[in-house]
Amino acid sequence: MEEILNLFHGFAVVLQPYNLLVMLFGIVLGVMIGVLPGLGGANGVAILLPLTFSMSPTSAIIMLSCIYWGALFGGAITSVLFNIPGEPWSVATTFDGHPMAQNGRAGEALTAAFTSSFVGALFAVVVITFVAPLVALFALQFGPAEKFAIFFLAFCSFIGMGKEPPFKTITSMMIGFALAAVGLDSVTGQLRLTFGFTELLNGFDFLIAVIGLFGIGEILLTVEEGLSLKGRAAGINLKVVLQTWAELPRYWITSLRSCLIGCWMGISPAGATPASFMSYGIAKRASRRSDNFGKGEIEGVIAPETAAHAAGTSALLPMLSLGVPGSPTAAVLLGGLLIWGLQPGPLLFVEQKEFVWGLIASMYLGNLVGLAVVLTCVPLFAAILRIPFSIIAPIILVFCAIGAYSVHNSTFDVIVMLFFGVVGYVMKKCNYPLAPLVLAIVLGDRAEEAFRQSLLGSQGSISVFWSNGLVGGIMALGLIALCWPLIHEGSARLRARLPRRVL
């Protein structure tokens, strides 16, 4: 059991006092980010990434991943108490969480939400601990063609599985690839697409794009919607917590199912948001009390929260083992690796053992610390939401500007950020997904490199992507994912034409 041994080494790294402090700081910041409108996991991590430039990579990833766990926890607070999902993945939590709070069961709902988040995350971390090293070992044999096929699969699943119109997803993704191509060409070292502007020499940094698209764009959306805050009191004490904990094991089937859905959706880059909705929907159909869903059923809180956290956490599995992030936040973390001088991908498990296992150990501990922090400090975090918008909005804007500036110490980047903010606002209003754009900016150069290297090897013949079973299989999976809506619709039509006696 080499994994267990490595994991213990990881714990030794995490338990250093400095790393523990960084972890706690990350969790608290993360919950605040999750609670505040306009700041989410992805751009919260992006804004705070420059803070880590002076840290060792291991401490840095511990802090950033803990911000991510904190943000995942924080989303539940606002969903239950204020009926405002702080994060898209906690939308499904509002369906039953807020009615529970209205019935005076806020403490119960919050305890259930936090605990199931913890369970979901724990399940995913166990999966990561044992599966990620195997995947990495397998991926070490990949050549450029296989690497490109993995990228192809990741991007195709976005198009096929997303709930946005597929052609809008394609447009958004390709814009990301084009932005990634601006500046120095990584293969030949030649400049391209800069049109003579020296500011574009280094291309577009995805961190700037993330802060603009998600941070500024989200604030503009919040302003336009003119949100009104009517919060419920957060009555949570030890008695309620223990009572709820005693009740929770009854729903173990729902939990397990949600864990599996979450892990599956997180590893394939569908992400936490669809996972939470899917898990909620299935729990509703499977439950004996499905009529009560939407009116304050505790199962309706457990299902989406477990799945969202399982997905959010397992999104790091492909990031660590393949270098392909499963979510925008994982993409930002991957960008962090590049900045700290680490090469994401399977070699991490060989060359950067301390880093990888420190991160994995911090996932166990960080979620435990997170659970303790949110259970004890809910009223404090809820109070943040009562700060008037005219004070909190400019402060968020200032932090976005600082985050964008400190990536390259460039004031031009701050202007680019604002531009991305307006673009993000309009795109969101027109139902263009932002996540593929960000992922394409992050992965664009590496996908292109893999593509060109494979073509070089085959003297320009596209057939290299079908040259052996492995690469052909991954490409075929990608094509199936790409055409999934068509396949789905086709089978639905076929079923509709058949006589109904099967049902």
Added chain:
Amino acid sequence: MALDSSTSDASRARDGGPGQRAVEIGVSLFTALFGAIVLVGSLQVGIDWGAEGPRPGFFPFYIGLVIIASSAVNLVQMGLTDRRSGFAEWSQLRQVLLVLVPTAIYVVSIPYVGMYLSSAALIAGFMLWLGRYHWSLTAAISIGASIAIYLMFEKWFLVPLPKGPLEELLHL
């Protein structure tokens, strides 16, 4: 809530504003234009094979083609959408501009007056004009926030931020 919070679906119909369709058509034309720019840029650096394999424009060229094609599909699909649904009301867009314009001024002013002074001004501006707070509270929060940011970034995390004439005067 300082900003107008009375907007609801009911008032959406009354107020008017740009239609969703018009905006979406604009967006797809814009993305198509972006794709065209990418095509031009790729052609400038060469899209064929050179001595080192595919030239730098090879990959972006096809990306540009796909952008134009998918924009065209989006444009056609727009013809099928509801004419009446609105993008946003004018009053909502006014709120957005109320945030956007000061932010734009803020962003442009950073290189000249430094991060700290401009940030304090942005926070103060929001609090005075949108929140209608008393100037004493405004001053306390805006200056306090700037000092907190200074301590957190420059002192704790060692991240230098742009400084202007005021910081030079204070020898920071």
